[in-house]
Amino acid sequence: MKTQLQRLQKIFPHTWLEQLQYIHSSLLCRWILLRGSQTLAFNQKSAMVFSPHQDDETFGCGGMIAHKREQGIPVIVVFLTDGQGSGGSVPNAQNNIVQIRQQEAIEALSILGVEASEIHFLAKLDGSLQDLNNDDKQQTIEQVSELIRCYQPGEVYVPHRKDCHKDHEATYKLVKAAIAQNNLIVDLLEYPIWLFWRSPLFILLKLDDLAAAYCFSITSVQAKKKRAIASYKSQIESLPRGFIKRFLGSYEIFFKVD
Incomplete structure (x- = not known):
């Protein structure tokens, strides 16, 4: 995938x-929302969200997290890497990026209703998950x-297995292996x-990949999610505006894993 992106960058200017x-x-996204998905019904199951970096959890399922917390449903968030790979444009961020991103995560999740005691940082080296010995x-x-044994979640959220980022795809595989190791029956999204x-x-x-798509309305907590995304100041200025815009809408998209 990296090679394909490099080829495209040679053909087209960055903008x-x-x-x-x-x-x-x-x-x-429009096709999925209008034609290619089912509606994901809200449930009362506790959730555990695995995020490779500090911001993925809010971009990907911040609305779901906020919905569950408003109903008093337990949500645990686990960050696998330390996030040091991206300093953004914040002054001195490269020297302090691990601490900066950790504090941003705590602030963002506080907005979504998750207490600091329910957040876990495994602090693996950013960019290393796919190449662990x-x-x-x-x-x-x-x-x-x-962590799974401790909290016994009813649902587990992971990045998509084809998410075109090696830490994201590795997170899916590591969590899937941990679930299998525990013989846990859990909804994996x-x-x-x-x-x-x-x-x-x-x-x-x-198209087969898209067949398992589900849409979840986050209209009532959309403002919370926007505020939580804005908490990641060290990241949002370095991300494409169009990329961020996709996560500011009134729906979140999930894929169910059989």
């Missing part, structure tokens, strides 16, 4: 590439397994972050 990605993402991989799976932005339809993203 043109972003415009193409925005159009592609918008059309896919066997010992580190097993240690990470065991850490995730221990994937949330897309980069999927629609970076996955060309009919090349990496197939």
Whole structure:
């Protein structure tokens, strides 16, 4: 995928590439919302959200988190990496980015209703999840397994398995392995972050992939999600505006894993 993006960047100027990605993402989301999805019904199950970086949880399922917390339903959020790979444009951020992103996550999740005691930082090196050696991989799976055993969630949220970011795709695999290790029966839902932005339809993203899409209305908590996204000041200025815009709407998209 990285090679494909590099090829596109040689063909199109950066701004043109972003415009193409925005159009592609918008059309896919519109098709899913209008024709290609089922409605995801709200339930009372406790949830555990696994996020590779500090902001993915809010972009991908901030509305769902806020809905559950407003109903008093437990939500646990687990960050796998330390987030040091992105300093954004905040002064001195490169030197303090781990602490900055951790505080931003606590602030964002507080807006969504999650207390700091319900947030866990595993602090793996940003960008390393896909390349962990066997010992580190097993240690990470065991850490995730221990949290799952402790909280016994009814639902688990993970990035999409084809999310076109190696930490995101690795998070899916690590969490899936931990669930299997615990023989846990749980609803597993994937949330897309980069999927629609970076996955060309009919090349990496197939119609079969879209068949499992569900839409969840977040209208009543949309303002909370926008405020939570705005808390990630170190990140939002460095992300494409069109990319951020996709997450400011009144619906969230999830994929159910059988």
